Amino acid sequence: NKLEQARAIDRMARIRLDAARGGEVVGHLESATHKAMGILDARDGLLAALNNRAQAARESIEQAESRREALHDEVDAAAQALAECEAAAQRSLEQDATFLAQLEQTQDADAVAVSALEKAELAAEDRSRKGEAFESDELFIYLWRRGYGTSVYKANPLARLLDAWVARLCKYHDARPNYWMLNEIPKRLAEHADHARDAADTEVDKLQDIEERVAQDQGVPDARARLEALEQRQDELDEDIAAAEATLGELRAEQGRFAAGEDDNLLKAIRVISAAMETRNISDLTRIARGTMTAEDDAIIEELRQLRQQYDEFEDELRETRELQNERLARIRELENVRRDFKRNRYDDLHSRFDKSDAI
Secondary structure (H helix, E strand, O other), rough: HHHHHHHHHHHHHHHHHHHHHHHHHHOOHHHHHOOOOOOHHHHHHHHHHHHHHHHHHHHHHHHHHHHHHHHHHHHHHHHHHHHHHHHHHHHHOOOOOHHHHHHHHHOOOOOHHHHHHHHHHHHHHHHHHHHHHHHHOOOHHHHHHHHOOOOOOOOOOOHHHHHHHHHHHHHHHHHHHHHHOOOOOOHHHHHHHHHHHHHHHHHHHHHHHHHHHHHOOOOOOHHHHHHHHHHHHHHHHHHHHHHHHHHHHHHHHHHHHHHHHHHHHOOOOOHHHHHHHHHHOOOHHHOOOOOOOOOHHHHHHHHHHOOOOOOOOOOHHHHHHHHHHHHHHHHHHHHHHHHHHHHHOOOOOOOOOOOOOOOO
């Protein structure tokens, strides 16, 4: 109830401020009114400065957008020039006997490398599958790990005698060459696959050298460097525009607070008069209301009479205004984000396109 009474008094204070600013002769609260008018004069100056800053920010963004539009035309022209240089290089390669011969040699070498890798993988799988029979024989694998039957085998006479007996039991001498070959073939094929791939890579390097030479002759590197430099300038300009738009968004939000009557200066002026009114009784407030030309404050007096007996809310209109302003600002920010994303993803590029255009 006390809060509602304070709000009613604030409304009366707003009416009194409007009357004073409109030049109406108002009695009572002269000191408070004079002080509040000084605050409002300062507020007018702040608002004018704010509006000037917002206008300057808008003009700055417009100028930057104009520069970007001109730069975008340069980017399109540079992209087209690069495409023409690349097309010329491709036509030249298609008629270059050295390139065509190297291309065929590269393809053959790559086919060999692919085939060698496939064989090595099959051999590895075969070794894994067939090796289980040897590795599950504990006697055989014991002798294999000791290097039995090879120059690395070391043992005393008694151990040699026992190992020879074990070898006869598991038929080690018959199985050892087969297990050795089973392990050796995948290694040899893997080495061959590595050599084949190295040879194919060498042929690829030779092919790329020819392509780079032809591209250099057709001016492709220079055209690409120019395009990249222009795109970098475009990106930097987009960042500047985004920063300027963020600043303008903050200024718009501040203007919105002024428009909604939520800025600190107006609220301070209202509180100056409200503070002077809050201690007055209904009779004094009635005399104050008679000092203005509007009948609205007379109605507020009647409302205050009721508020001092019961609770009532009447702030919906101001809240709706605030929500509407916030919604407008949110929509503006959303549109700005869409525009920044559009440019950041280079949808405005000469070669940009959408798949499934019929659906779009």
